[in-house]
Amino acid sequence: MLKKSTLLHLRIPFSFYLLPVYLFALSVADHVHSIPAIGVFVALHLLLYPASNGYNSYFDKDEESIGGLKTPPPVSRQLYVTANMLDLAAVLIGWWLAGPLFALMEVVYSLVSRAYSHPAIRLKRYPFISWWVAGSFQGFFTFAMVYVGISGEGLAGFWQPEPVLAACLTTLLLWGSYPMTQIYQHGEDGRRGDRTLSLLLGVRGTFYFTAIAFAIANFAFWIFFLEYYTLWQALVFQLFLLPVLGYFLYWLRQVLHDSTAVGFSQSMLLSTVSALCLNVFFIILSVWTKGL
Template identity: 50%
Template sequence: MFSISSWLHLRIPFSYFLLPVCLFALAISPNPTNSAVLWTFLVIHIFLYPASNGYNSYFDKDEKSIGGLKNPPPVNKGLYYLSLLFDAAALILGTIMINFTFAVMLFIYGLASKAYSHPAVRLKKYPVAGWLVAGFFQGFFTLLMSYVGINKYELENLFQPEILYAGALSSLMLWGSYPMTQIYQHEEDGERGDETLSRMLGIKGTFYFVGIVFTAVTAAFVWYFFEYMGAEWALAYAGAMAPVVLYFSYWFLLVYKKESAADYSHTMWLNFISATCLNLFFLSLFVIRSSYYNLLFD
């Protein structure tokens, strides 16, 4: 019923790059259970994110590289219906396996993601508004949504400084990195009339912007871990980010000499290194600070 090209446009493996926010929520969760953790991650990363990817791909109709697809195949109407099917699966599973609050948050996220590319709204063509909305929902909102799912909580459990600060830091992290994901798409975005933040900043301007914001966000994360978990975790976070800084610096030197180096391949490598470092850090934080540590090492 659905073509191979439609399944490819869901870009399910790309969810790996968005995994750090959910793992951050897991690491600070006081009441995780195996089933809630499993279903929260499956619903968000196997259904919700791919539904968003497919829906946006259908309306973008990209012919050049996009996140997770170097050579995207042509889209068809089947992709539109497949993305809605995945959305429906996320809502049904979220309601049955977690709770209604989690399902409502999934629905709100889905609406926001659709507004990014749908021609009736198309936030993507507004550089600042699109950047703000994407960073808020993929950061702050997703962390709170994940926290609700992992712990099977209601909204009143979210209003704690540690949780709200974590959400704010997640958005800051996304706001800092998001322009870099657009840096190789300037030509195609311009042809569609989409004025992304990266196009507005320019190639080198994007690197300067990301470098400044990343430095500030790293300092904020170090403060957060020092304040809530101790100096050892603050230092561990700074150490975990070292490979990201090294690769970013190496890539910037290449781009400074030749702007054509701001390409798909280097962008995906930066995404992979950053996601891997963050995923390993947050997973280690969860294991060592939770009862799982005792189960593994008793």
């Protein structure tokens, strides 16, 4: 029987924050097959992502708050075994329901995720490498993985201007948001020797970096929607970003007056507002363009 600590460290609800990538790929794909789409969702959000969370938690052994878990309990060997079993289940289900290419890409994703925290490599120690890898693989690579899985078109089908640009946009968003997920972990990361990008930038620097990155990403999304969709979709996207911008500016104002106003709750609220707005928008976009 799984221990409570194991279930907590899998952080299955945290998959909600990565759901926009899946939904964006769903809205962009010309052909969506129902069974593979369900298989991809299950393999990623219920198996592969939790396995990655658990594996990283096992080696990080965090004592302070981490994404989706305010008070992480001590880890056990069971967490390591469970993470490996979920990884295997994700690949088998992915192969069965979405095909061998999708399963192979899952393996690549899992290996990169493991390299992020495993002490033999631990990409997390290197600020720019970890930032680039996290954004690229959770963004571009995952978008491509979802696209080939739900469409059945293979890499040739993905390697077209619209899906490739959409995949690039997901990476831009993640490159902007990633340092904000580390902003309350400076103390523990520093003690452990993990030189994260947020730690390198500092609290205010992280806010400024994210503001610039999101401005670039937002402009790129605007051009993308005008090119492949309509002015209405571009405007609705901006409308859905307003709550994110509003809370970001509110939090930044607090930090400028009090540099200690940085914590788990504020960071998770920003992530929740952002994920909720993006998820709802991409669902609407799918219905709008495909009548799903």
